[in-house]
Amino acid sequence: MNIAPWIFIVLALLLFLVGFAGFIKSQSAIRMLIAIEIMLNSANINFAIFALYNDTSFVTGHVAVIISIAIAAAEAAVGLGIILAINRMHGTVEATDFVELRG
Template identity: 40%
Template sequence: MNLDPLHLCLLLSAALFCAGLAGVLSRSGAIFALLGIELMLNAANLNFAAFWRHGQAAAPDPILFVLFSIAVAAAEAAVGLALVIAFYRHRRTSRLPAASRLKG
């Protein structure tokens, strides 16, 4: 099979996304789920860069989109981990099943 760099990049992106998906689905730790989500976001960003490299867009719009995506991912990680710390302070655990009984 003749694999070019674009296909290699897309396959890597798909594999990273599925690895993150497996981590999110199989673990019950909140921090672990956040790590999996970050990995999935990274895989999506990799697709943007690969398609920009092999696309016809001369403008750097996909690059800027990835930059915005990285910024939003940083914000998501900050809020998610702050929620984990706040939840841990109340329940002394960071397991997601315990978070199904939150009130108010």
């Protein structure tokens, strides 16, 4: 492929910032999780693309992507468990309503 590597950084950056803006603007905790998944995926793009330009060991970036995907799955499972537990306690999933720790 003849596409220069910096184009993929720009693409990953765009995805990251879309996820970041969505994370800031959203009130629902599930929407925050969706935005976090988008940000994690933008990091994965960089890992996978720059594995091609690394001459010491070709697959270290791919190993990093696989580890990152497994950790993202764990994070999503725990996050949704927390959301369900809070929903049972308070009857809502809006993150702006969770003011228990504010004092």
